[in-house]
Amino acid sequence: MSNVHKSFYDQTHTVFGHHKNKILQWIFSIDHKRIALLYLFVMFSFFAVAVMVALVMRLELFSPGQDFIDPNTYNQAFTLHGVIMIFLFIVPGIPAVLGNFLLPLQLGARDVSFPKLNLLSWWLYMIGAVLAVTSLFIGDGFADTGWTFYAPYSIKTGTNVIWALSAAFILGFASILTGINFVATIHRLRAPGMTFFKMPLFVWGLYSTSWIQILATPVVGISLIMVVLERTFGIGIFDPTKGGDPVLLEHMFWIYSHPAVYLMILPAFGIASEIVPTFCRKPIFGYHAIAISSAMIAGVGYLVWGHHMYTSGESEMIKLIFSALTFFVAVPTGVKFFDWIATMYKASIDFKTPMLWTIGTFVTFIIGGLTGLIVASVGVDVYLHDTYFVVAHFHYAILGGVVFLMFAGMHYWFPKITGKMYNEKHASRAFYVIFVGFNLLWFPMFIAGMLGMPRRYFDYLPEFEIWHKIATFGSWVFALGLIYMFTTLYRGWKYGEKAGPNPWNATTLEWQIPSPPQLENFGEIPYVDYMPYEYEKGEPVHRLDLSVKEKKTHE
Amino acid sequence: MSTQNELHPVKASVYFNVFYLLIGLTVLTLAQPMVMDLNLGSTLIVQLGIAFTKAFLIVAYYMHIKSSSSLFKKLIYTTIVLWIVLYTIMAIDTYYRYTPNDLFR
Amino acid sequence: MSNAISNEPEIVYDKQGNPHEVVDFNNDYEGAKLGFWLFIFTEIMIFGAMFLVFGFYLFQFSQDFMDASNELNRLLGGINTFILLISALTMGLSLVKLRNNQVNESKKYIWITIILATIFLTIKYFEWSHEIHLGIYPGSPTLNAMEHGTKLFFGLYFTMTGLHGLHIIIGIGVMFWVLALIHSGKVNSTDFVVLENTALYWDLVHLVWVFVFPIFYLIY
Numbered sequence: 001m002s003n004v005h006k007s008f009y010d011q012t013h014t015v016f017g018h019h020k021n022k023i024l025q026w027i028f029s030i031d032h033k034r035i036a037l038l039y040l041f042v043m044f045s046f047f048a049v050a051v052m053v054a055l056v057m058r059l060e061l062f063s064p065g066q067d068f069i070d071p072n073t074y075n076q077a078f079t080l081h082g083v084i085m086i087f088l089f090i091v092p093g094i095p096a097v098l099g100n101f102l103l104p105l106q107l108g109a110r111d112v113s114f115p116k117l118n119l120l121s122w123w124l125y126m127i128g129a130v131l132a133v134t135s136l137f138i139g140d141g142f143a144d145t146g147w148t149f150y151a152p153y154s155i156k157t158g159t160n161v162i163w164a165l166s167a168a169f170i171l172g173f174a175s176i177l178t179g180i181n182f183v184a185t186i187h188r189l190r191a192p193g194m195t196f197f198k199m200p201l202f203v204w205g206l207y208s209t210s211w212i213q214i215l216a217t218p219v220v221g222i223s224l225i226m227v228v229l230e231r232t233f234g235i236g237i238f239d240p241t242k243g244g245d246p247v248l249l250e251h252m253f254w255i256y257s258h259p260a261v262y263l264m265i266l267p268a269f270g271i272a273s274e275i276v277p278t279f280c281r282k283p284i285f286g287y288h289a290i291a292i293s294s295a296m297i298a299g300v301g302y303l304v305w306g307h308h309m310y311t312s313g314e315s316e317m318i319k320l321i322f323s324a325l326t327f328f329v330a331v332p333t334g335v336k337f338f339d340w341i342a343t344m345y346k347a348s349i350d351f352k353t354p355m356l357w358t359i360g361t362f363v364t365f366i367i368g369g370l371t372g373l374i375v376a377s378v379g380v381d382v383y384l385h386d387t388y389f390v391v392a393h394f395h396y397a398i399l400g401g402v403v404f405l406m407f408a409g410m411h412y413w414f415p416k417i418t419g420k421m422y423n424e425k426h427a428s429r430a431f432y433v434i435f436v437g438f439n440l441l442w443f444p445m446f447i448a449g450m451l452g453m454p455r456r457y458f459d460y461l462p463e464f465e466i467w468h469k470i471a472t473f474g475s476w477v478f479a480l481g482l483i484y485m486f487t488t489l490y491r492g493w494k495y496g497e498k499a500g501p502n503p504w505n506a507t508t509l510e511w512q513i514p515s516p517p518q519l520e521n522f523g524e525i526p527y528v529d530y531m532p533y534e535y536e537k538g539e540p541v542h543r544l545d546l547s548v549k550e551k552k553t554h555e
Numbered sequence: 556m557s558t559q560n561e562l563h564p565v566k567a568s569v570y571f572n573v574f575y576l577l578i579g580l581t582v583l584t585l586a587q588p589m590v591m592d593l594n595l596g597s598t599l600i601v602q603l604g605i606a607f608t609k610a611f612l613i614v615a616y617y618m619h620i621k622s623s624s625s626l627f628k629k630l631i632y633t634t635i636v637l638w639i640v641l642y643t644i645m646a647i648d649t650y651y652r653y654t655p656n657d658l659f660r
Numbered sequence: 661m662s663n664a665i666s667n668e669p670e671i672v673y674d675k676q677g678n679p680h681e682v683v684d685f686n687n688d689y690e691g692a693k694l695g696f697w698l699f700i701f702t703e704i705m706i707f708g709a710m711f712l713v714f715g716f717y718l719f720q721f722s723q724d725f726m727d728a729s730n731e732l733n734r735l736l737g738g739i740n741t742f743i744l745l746i747s748a749l750t751m752g753l754s755l756v757k758l759r760n761n762q763v764n765e766s767k768k769y770i771w772i773t774i775i776l777a778t779i780f781l782t783i784k785y786f787e788w789s790h791e792i793h794l795g796i797y798p799g800s801p802t803l804n805a806m807e808h809g810t811k812l813f814f815g816l817y818f819t820m821t822g823l824h825g826l827h828i829i830i831g832i833g834v835m836f837w838v839l840a841l842i843h844s845g846k847v848n849s850t851d852f853v854v855l856e857n858t859a860l861y862w863d864l865v866h867l868v869w870v871f872v873f874p875i876f877y878l879i880y
Contacts, residue, residue, distance in 0.1 A: 115690045152610065180698040187626065188691040192672045192680030214698055215637060218705035225821070226713070234799035235809075235815030237713060242815075243808025248716055250646065252709060302637060315651030316658040318644065525682050527674040565759055570752040579744055585738050588878050595722050595879060602874040609870050617752055617863045624690075627697060634701050638708050645712060649719055 005517040007419065008033045015116050030115035033517060035122050036101035037417075043097065044486075046129065049085035051479060053077050058441075058475040061468050064460055074458040075144035076159065080136070082147030083164060086358055087171045088129055090402060093261060094267035095213075096125070097410050099206045101417060103182060105510035105517065106200045107523050108191025113184035116346050123175040128171035131230065135163030146456060148253065151238035151246040155230050162231055165224040172217045172224075179213025182206055191509070194528040197288060200508045201532070204291045205270025208298035212263040216479050220256030247313050254305035262301035264398060266294055268405035269336055275412055276340045277533040278506040279355035280347035284533045286339035293332035300329040310378050311385045319378050325364070326376040333369060337362065352504075353427040357408030360435050364400025368393060371446065386456075388467075389449025392442045400438060407431075407485070414489065415499030419516040422492025430488055432518060434481030440474025501547075505540060508532050512544040523548035565619075573616045580609050665829065674782040682783055689853050696857040700864050703827075705750060707868050710820050712873060717812045724809020730880035732817075737877040740783050747776035748866040751859045758842070766841055770835055773862065777832050788818070817876055827865050834858055837840055 014028040026034055057077050060067050069077070100118065104111050112118055136142045143164040145154040154161050186207050190199065199207075227249065231234050236242030237250045254509065269290075277284040284290065305312055306322035340362070348353065371393040375381045384390060415421050445453075448467035453460060502511040513522060526544055534541040561563060584605050588598065616623040651657040670682040685691065718725050754769035791814070795802030798815050838858050841847040847854045 010652075109685070111685060113685050113688065114695060115685070117695075130865075176699075176702050180695055180702075183696045183698055184691050185685075185796055187694060188688055189685055192682060193674060214701055218702040219709045220707045222706045229798075229819060233815075234804075235819060236798070236811045237717075237815060237819075242804070242811045243717075243721065244812065245716070248713065251648070252713070255641065255709075303640065306648070313652070315648050317651040318648040320658070321644070321647065391659065438673050525672050527669065527680065529671050529674065565756050566754055567756045570756065574749045578742075581738075581741055581745060584874055585741075587736070588880060595718075595726060596839070599875075602878055603871075606871050606874055610867055613748070613863055613867050613870070614749060616824070617742070617748060618860055620667055622708055623693075630697065634704055638704075640709075642712060642715070645716065649716055653720065 007514070008519045009516060011519050013115070013519075014552060015119055018278075028119070029335050030111075030119050031519065032100050032104055032111050032115065032118060033417075036097050036099075037117050038122050039096040039100065039125070040091060042126065042129065043092060046084050046088045050081050050089065051482065053081045055475055055479060057081065058468075058472040060458075061460070062472045063370075063468075064462055064465060066459070066526060069459040072144060075456070076142045077144075078456055079144055079146055079164075080142050083132060083143075083168070086147055086260075089167050090264050090398060091171070091268070092125060092126070092178070092349045093264060094271065094406050094409065095182065095206055095209055096121075098202075098271070098413060099182065099209075099267060101180075102510055103185060103203060103206055104189065105513070105521055106203050106508055107186065107189055108194065108280040108522065109185065109189035109508050112181045113188055114181050117177050117181055121174045121181070124170050124174035124177070128167045128169075128174065131163055131170065135167070135303075138163070142210050147519065148257075149224070149227060150253075151227065151230070151244075151249045152240060154227055155239055155360040163230050164370070165228050169221050169224050172221045174222075174303075175213050176217050179210035182210040183214065186210075190526050191528045197291060198528060198531055199291075200270075201273035201284070201287070201290055201294075202270035202508075204269070205266045205268070205273070208265045208294040209263045212259045212266075212298055212301070216256045216259040216263070217287035218261075220253060223252035223256070226252075231375035234292070238515070250309050250312055251305070254308045255302075257315055258305035258308065259298070259301045261341070261394075261398070264478075266297060266404045268361075268402045268409075269294065271405045271409040272340060272361065273336075274506075274508065275354045275358045275408055276343050277535070278412075278504050279350045279352060279358075280343050280533070281350070281538040282343065282347050282535050283531070284339065285342035285345075287531065287533070288410065289335050290339050293335045297329065298330040300325065300332070304329055306382075307376050310381045323376055323378050327373065330369065330373060330376075337366070341490065351428075353422075353424060353431060354408045354412035354504075356431045357404055358413060360431060361401060361408065364396050364435075364438065368396030368400055372397060382474075385451060386454055387449035388453045388455055389447040391455045392445035392449060394470065395442050395445075400442075407434075410489070412504070413510075414492065415503050416510055416515045416517070418493045418496075419499055419514075420492055420496035421503060422488050422496055426488040427485070427492075430481055430485035433484055434478060437477030437481050439472050439477070441471050441478050442474070444470045445476075476535040484539055501545075502543075507534060507542065509544075509546070512542075512546045514547050518548045520548055522546045569616055573612050576612055577609055580605050580612075681851060691854040692857065696860060696878075700860060703864055703868075705862045707820075707823075707871075711871065711875070714816050714820070717809070717816065718875075718879075721807075721809025724807045725813050726879050728810050728813035728817075729876060729878070732877050733790065734877050735875060736783050736787050740780050741873050743776050743780050744866050744869050745782075747773045747780070748863055750776065755852065755855055755859045758847070758852050758855055759849055762844060763848070766855075767839060770839055770842075774832055774835050774846065777828050778833075781825060781828055784821065788821075820872055820876075824865070824868055827868070831858075831862055831865055834861065 008031055012025055012029045012031045012034055014025060017032050019028065026038065030037065050263075056069070057074065060069050061076060085345070134415060138160060140159045143149070143154075143157070143161045144159045145157060145161060149161065149165065182194060186199070186203060193230045199296055222546075225236070226237055230238055234242070238244045238246050261524050273284060273290055304322055304326045306318055307326045353440070375384050375390055375393060411422070411427060444467040448464050451464065453464045453467070499515050501514050504511070509526070509528070512526075523546055526546060530542060584602060586604075587601055591601075593601065614631065620627055669684065671679045672682055673679055682692070690808060735877065750769045750772045754766045756774065757763075757766035757769060796814055798818055803811055803814060835858065838847060838855055841854060
C-alpha cells in the first residue's frame with residue numbers, strides 16, 4: 001500500500017510517455033540512478049571486450065615471431081584496445097557510473113540539474129560505441145593507427161579511421177554534456193547550508209573533473225574533425241606534402257589527452273578520500289588541502305601536455321618548460337597521499353575490501369606516479385619513450401590507480417546501490433589475486449622497457465622473451481582475478497544478505513537514506529552546516545533518517 | 556520563478572548604444588588597412604585590438620555579463636586565462652622550433 | 661512525488677529556525693543560464709583551437725597568407741559583417757520585447773534575425789562559389805599547384821567559415837524552434853530563458869565572426 005518501501009528499481013520518471021515495458025522504462029529513464037546503472041552495464045561489457053583483446057595480444061607476444069595473428073591485425077588490436085579502454089571505459093568511467101549515482105545523493109539533491117540531458121549523454125555514448133564497434137566489420141576493419149591517431153599515418157591509412165574519429169567525437173560530446181550537468185548541479189543543487197568547503201571530497205573530485213571535461217574535450221573534438229576533413233578533402237593542415245605539420249596535431253591531441261588523464265584520476269582520488277575516513281573511523285586529515293589540490297591538479301594539468309612529445313620534434317626550450325611543469329603537477333598529488341596516510345596514522349583501521357583496494361592502490365599508484373616522474377625527465381625519456389617502460393607506467397597509473405579505485409568504490413557503494421552485501425571473504429581474496437596478477441603482468445614491462453623493448457611492436461628479439469612470458473602469465477592471473485571479483489559481486493547482488501542504510505557507519509548524506517535509494521532520494525532535504533567526515537570516538541556525529549516517509553503532505 | 560523579480564531590468568537603449576559603438580569599430584577595422592600601411596605584426600595588433608574591444612562589448616552587454624553574478628565573471632576569466640596560457644606555450648614552442656634561437660643549438 | 665512544476669518551493673529550516681529555499685531543478689533560471697554558458701565555453705574552446713592553428717601557420721607562411729587574403733572579396737565580407745552585427749541587435753531586441761510582454765514584436769524581431777542570417781549564408785555561398793569557380797577548393801589540382809601557405813590559407817578558410825556557417829544554420833533552426841515555443845506560450849514573459857539562451861548563442865556566433873573576419877580578410 002505504501003510507496004515508501006519502493007526503491008528506484010520499482011518506479012521511475014521517463015523522458016516521454018508512460019511505458020509498460022520494463023526495458024523502455026530503463027532506457028528512457030531520466031533518473032540519475034538508473035542512468036548510472038545503464039552506463040555501468042554497457043561500460044563493463046566493453047571493458048570485458050578490451051580485456052579479451054589484450055589477452056589475445058599478450059598471447060601472441062608469448063613467443064617471438066608470428067603465432068596466430070598477423071602484424072596488421074596486431075596493430076588494429078592495440079588500437080581497438082586503446083580506443084575502447086580510453087573512450088568507452090575510462091573517460092566516462094567513474095563520473096558516468098558512480099558520479100551519476102552519488103552526486104545528487106551526496107549533495108542532498110533529488111537529481112542532477114538537467115536530467116533529460118543526462119539521458120541524452122547516455123544515448124550519445126551508445127551511438128558512439130555502436131559506431132566504433134561497427135567499424136570493426138566494415139571495409140578494411142578497425143583503425144590501425146594506435147588510439148593516438150598521429151598524422152601523417154592516420155591520414156594515409158586505408159583502415160576505418162573516419163569511423164573511429166567520428167565515434168570519438170560523439171563520445172566526447174557525451175562527456176562534455178555530463179561535465180556541464182555536474183558543474184551546474186554542484187553550483188545550484190547543494191543542500192541549504194552546504195558551502196563548497198562542506199562538500200564531500202568525492203564531489204570535489206567530480207567538480208574538478210567536470211571542468212576538464214568541459215574545457216579540454218572540445219579541443220580534441222575539433223582536432224579529430226580536422227583529421228577527418230584532412231582525410232576527406234585534403235585540406236593540408238597536418239599533411240607535410242602540403243606544408244602542414246604533424247607535430248601540430250600532436251599538440252592539439254595532447255592538449256586534451258593529457259588533462260584527460262587527470263579527468264580519470266581525480267574522481268578516483270575522490271573515492272579514496274571517501275573510503276579512508278570511513279574505514280579509519282576518524283575525520284580526514286587536511287580536508288581543505290585535499291579539496292584545493294583537486295582544483296590545482298585540474299588547473300596545472302593543462303600545462304604539461306608536451307611531455308608526450310619530447311621525441312617528436314618540439315623545441316628544446318619548451319621541453320624544459322614542460323618537464324618542470326610536469327614535476328610541479330606531481331606536488332598536489334603528493335599532498336593527497338600525505339593526507340590519506342596521515343588519516344591512517346594511529347587510526348583503528350577496518351580492513352574491509354574497499355579499504356584493501358584503496359591501500360593496494362596506494363602501492364600501485366605510487367609506483368605509477370614515480371615512474372611518471374622518471375619519464376618526465378627529458379634526458380631519460382629520450383631512451384624510454386615508446387618503450388614498455390611507458391606502457392607499464394601508464395597501466396600502473398590508470399589501471400592500478402583509476403580502475404583499482406573504481407573497484408574500491410564499487411565495493412564501497414555496492415550495498416547502497418543494490419541493497420545487498422557481497423561475501424567479504426571472496427571479495428578480499430579476489431583483490432589479492434588481482435593485485436598479484438597485476439604486478440606480474442606489468443612490473444616485468446618496466447624492466448623490458450629499460451632493456452629496450454619498444455611498444456606497439458608485433459615481434460621482438462629473443463632477449464626480451466622471458467619478460468613477455470612472465471607478463472603473459474600475469475595477464476592470466478589478472479583475468480582470473482577479475483572473473484573472481486565480478487562473480488562475487490554478481491552473487492552478492494543476487495543472493496547476498498540485505499544491507500541496511502549505513503553498513504559502514506559512514507557520515508556522508510547518501511548513507512542517511514535507505515539502500516537502495518527511493519526514487520526521490522530524500523524525504524526531506526537536510527540543512528547541512530557541518531563538515532562531511534565528522535567522527536567522535538569512532539562513531540559518526542550526525543545520524544539522520546532522510547528517507548521518504550508515509551505522511552508527507554508536500555508532493 | 557522567484558528570481559524573476561530580482562533580475563536586472565533590460566532596456567532596448569543599452570542594445571542600441573552598444574550597437575552604434577560596434578558599427579563604429581567595424582568601420583575602423585575596414586578603414587585601417589586602407590588608411591594605414593602597416594606590416595603584418597602591427598596590422599594584427601590593431602585589428603585584434605579592435606576585435607577584442609568589440610568582443611568585450613558583446614560579452615559584457617549583449618551577453619549580460621556585466622549585470623550577472625560574480626560567478627559568471629569568474630568563469631569567463633578562467634576561460635580567457637586558460638587560452639592565454641595555451642597560446643603562450645604554443646607560441647614559445649613555435650618560436651623556438653622554427654628559429655635558430657633554441658637552446659643547445 | 662512527481663517532478664511536475666509545483667508552485668510550492670521546498671523550505672528547509674536551520675538550527676536558528678531561518679528558512680532556506682531548496683532549488684527545484686525543474687524550475688531553475690540561474691541553472692539554465694549557467695548550463696548554457698558552460699556550453700558556450702566549449703564553443704570558445706573549439707574556435708579558439710582553430711584560431712590557434714591559423715596563428716601557427718600565419719607565423720610560418722606570413723607572405724603567402726597575406727597574398728591569399730588579398731584575393732578574398734572584402735566588400736562581400738564587410739557586408740556580411742554588418743549584417744551579422746545588425747542581426748545580433750535584432751536578436752537582443754526580441755528578448756527585450758518578450759520580457760516586456762510584447763510577444764508579437766518579439767516574434768517579428770526573431771523573423772528579422774532569421775532573414776538576416778539567411779542573407780549572410782547566401783552571400784557566403786556566393787563567395788565560396790567564386791573561389792570554387794576559380795578552381796580553388798581543398799584538394800583541387802589548381803590549389804595543389806600553389807604555394808604551401810596558399811594551400812593552408814584556403815584550407816583553413818573553407819574549414820573555419822564552413823564551421824561558422826554550420827553554426828549559423830543550426831542557429832536558424834533553433835530560432836524556428838523558439839518561434840514555435842513562443843507561439844504555443846511555453847516561452848513567455850515570465851519564462852524566457854530559452855530565448856535568452858538562444859540570444860546568447862547568436863552572440864557567440866557573432867563573436868566568432870568578429871575574429872574570423874579580420875584575420876582572413878584584412879591582413880593584406
